[in-house]
Amino acid sequence: MALEERVEPVAAPPSAGAHGAGHPSPKEYVRIGVVLFVLTALEITASYTHVSGSVLIPTLFVLAIVKFALVVLWFMHLKFDDRRFARFFVMGLAGASILYLIVLITFKVFL
């Protein structure tokens, strides 16, 4: 049997590693950009309000997480690309978050 008959290329999933296909249009990118600007403006405004840290800090964290997610999902295309890319990134992100959270708890930063 000829080599080329025995070695079959592995069929790629439809979206595997694809770029371009299914990506947002420039208008959608601008919309996401506007949302990011508004969220940043909200963050800055919130930091100037004289509310207690127990309200301010969670508010700032929620706004930062939303901004983070918008950039990763839309601008970095994790929402549209193969899920395996997301898995690798989330593995690193979650690993780092858990590890450093344990460090902060160990040193009683939150107490």
Add this chain to the structure above:
Amino acid sequence: MADVAIERGGGHGAEHPETTTGLSHTKLAMWIFLASECMLFGALITTYVLYRGRSIEPPYPADIFDIPYTSVSSFVLLASSLTMVLALSAAQQRDEGRMRLWLLTTALLGMTFVGGQVYEFTAFYHEGLKLSTNLFGTTFYVLTGFHGVHVTVGVLMLLSLVGMSSARRLPDDPSFPIEMVGLYWHFVDIVWIVIFTVVYLIPTPSPGGPGGP
């Protein structure tokens, strides 16, 4: 033999060679690299948080931070992420002129951010905050300095792409290298989102107060 990777051009519409996983290995490597960068920046941010409010020598963050100035820098970096995806969009439409324009705009915004950081560091230095002044100075300069170096590397990659495009050294479909540099650039942006919140916006406990020395 069946598991031999078939390197053949033209996979996914000439986007990357056929691989055993069906994924572009370059893109996969970039995502793994970015995941490892989460560990690096996670360590630096955690160190900053760990020593937050524990400096016994002034200046303290509240004495020297200029939030309106840093806010403008944050808007500049966010805008650069938008121009980066617009460059990718132009590359996907094979509009090289518009792609070069957006790449150059992104690089200029990145340089503005780095220039702003150099100005900020200089101002802080003249106000008495040196790397070895106190725990705040050490953790602040190391964290934001590492981020600034990453932005500078990103600017160099963007300018290289513009140069390669002008010299017609990019592939016919230039979207893949643009996307890879874009992933790095957006990562630098998301790191700043976290730094801006943790370092600048969350008020630092005063010395002697809760969390202070």
